[in-house]
Amino acid sequence: MAPLYLFDRNENYTPTDEQFSGAAGLFTRRGVVKSGFNAYVLLAKMKGDIIYQQEGCCVMRTSQTLQIYLYNYAHYDEQYRQGRAIGLSSTDRYQIFKFKALNRVSLTIKGLNPGSYPIQTWAVNKKEGSAYDEWVKIGAPMTDTPAIIKYLNSKGAPAETYGAVNVADGLAVLEFVLEPHDILLAEVQL
Secondary structure (H helix, E strand, O other), X not given: OOOOOOOOOOOXXXXXXXXXXXXXXXXXXXXXXXXXXXXXXXXOOOOOEEEEEEOOEEEEXXXXXXXXXXXXXXXXXXXXXXXXXXXXXXXXXXXXXXXXXXXXXXXXXXXXXXEEEEEEEEEEOOOOOOHHHHHHHOOOOOOOOHHHXXXXXXXXXXXXXXXXXXXXXXXXXXXXXXXXXXXXXXXXXX
């Protein structure tokens, strides 16, 4: 029986044999998870009430957690929108995006009792959570063996980190830096 490949279909796009063809979707033709899928994984963790929101930032709270969702969206350029992908190659998909600066976010949490609060973060960026960037890093192999697909899926998972937020005088300041295309979820246990 032939293997089943899951990918998103687009009538304006003819599939190729490339591992990462550059088309929109959540999976490659060979079942490698793309960063967009990981964005949905992080959104699925969303819970509580929105207590703060602006472009690139959403803060939610339950009685037990404070969740901070951050992203630094970069839009594609006019040339790409018109179907002229100048400078686009299989190993450089970022040329089609408009310049976007780093997004520096500083959030002050008020009203917490003094102490140390556990924090967990999940990140999807060019270093972690992007199977495409890992594929480029390992030399963009043209073969898509089961071992390579397994490796890319393992490296394409969101990066998790653990730490603590120290609160003094009822205040805690959290600072984050996001490069273009970065997505981050931080969850503080209250």
